[in-house]
Amino acid sequence: MIEYRIEADTVGMRLDKHLRKRMPNVPVSHLFKMIRTKKVRVNGKRAQPEQLLVEGDVLTIRGTEEQLTLAERPKSDRPPPPPPPVDPSRLVILMEDDWLMAVDKPSGMAVHTGSGITGGTLVDYVRAYLGPKATRNDFTASPAHRLDRETSGVILVAKRRPAMVHFTEIFTHGHPKKRYLTLVKGKMPKDSGVIDLPLAEHQQTAESKARRGVNMQEAVTRWKVVRQSSEAALLSCTIETGRTHQIRRHLVAVGHPVAGDKKYGDFAFNRDVRARWGLKRLFLHAERIEFPHPEDDRKVVVETPMPSELKDVLKRAALL
Missing domain, CATH: 3.30.2350.10 (Pseudouridine synthase)
Structure with a gap:
């Protein structure tokens, strides 16, 4: 049995995204099956994939991480080949400091990978631009909100976990x-x-x-x-x-x-x-x-x- 308490760095994150981040080697389909079959609980109660985590929440997950990692991985869950490299000089940066970046996203560039999108995303460009500095204290720079693929314009990127927690709060409530x-x-x-x-x-x-x-x-x-x-x-x-x-x-x-x-x-x-x-x-x-x-x-x-x-x-x- 895995049990731990949600700290401030994870506040506002969806349960399913948190589990994927915490246990990246566990098949995604298996994580959702565990939530559906009540093997993942929040404060002892049945959990929902989309529920937002609150500081102090206690997560319990049936099984050990080793057992979960060995769960059968269907073909659809196998990681895709790495995307082709991108040219970070194409990234138009409107502002940047130690906490965040504001990027001018062109129309046609997806923010994240998804159905039929395997590379050339804003995430790829940002992380190529930041290089080794993309990851700090186990947090990797990530967009703080959505912008449709065909929409152009300003999008914010959190470079530190406290920045992402801040943006999650203001985009959810502020x-x-x-x-x-x-x-x-x-x-x-x-x-x-x-x-x-x-x-x-x-x-x-x-x-x-x-x-x-x-x-x-x-x-x-x-x-x-x-x-x-x-x-x-x-x-x-x-x-x-x-x-x-x-x-x-x-x-x-x-x-x-x-x-x-x-x-x-x-x-x-x-x-x-x-x-x-x-x-x-x-x-x-x-x-x-x-x-x-x-x-x-x-x-x-x-x-x-x-x-x-x-x-x-x-x-x-x-x-x-």
Whole structure:
């Protein structure tokens, strides 16, 4: 039996991510099976993969680490070959200190590996840039929040575990101020507005839906018209909540889908915008983030201008 108490460095981490980090040699499928079959407990109670850990929580895991490591590893759990090397000079760093980095992520670069993504991620570039300094005190530099693969703009990277704990707290409860620029279909009905519309939890499991129904989460997006034509509008958006694809889902819900959005957008509009204005990507750019610094809570503001390919689209659309 493995038993230990959660320390401050792990506060706010999801249980499943914590177990994968603590026991990297145990097959992922086996970890989830153990959670499902109640062999992992938090404070003596049945655990859920997505639950957030709290300082002082007591984790108990049935079995020894040696036994768990020897669990049969299916082909799908075998580690993939290492990704090809990346050129860290391509990384655009907006600010850096001993605690964090702010990076200007280009559209098309995934933040993490995932389905069909094996390399060339932001994580790969950051760790190649930092080299041996990427890992400190058993913590490896990691992105502190999400940014969709096709979205460009500012993303924060924690270089130390206390920084990640700080960012986990503010992104979960404090909601740092983030501002995006996006091009949407149609003429907006007024100069500014608020979309206050709950969104279904994006990663809710089928088991969870069957047990308690669709989990609706509070979501608030504020928008303001920057430039307007009869066909499209350039908006500045701020989000008070951080739901997956929030801006894209909210804008399509009010009848103004984001240009170039292949998942939620208007496909005929996307084809027209690509042919006439040359838009080949999602028109969504994270231009600004404001947050308290993890060292002393001083206010930090990081901005990055709209990339040239989006400016060119606006020129062709007579919006710049």
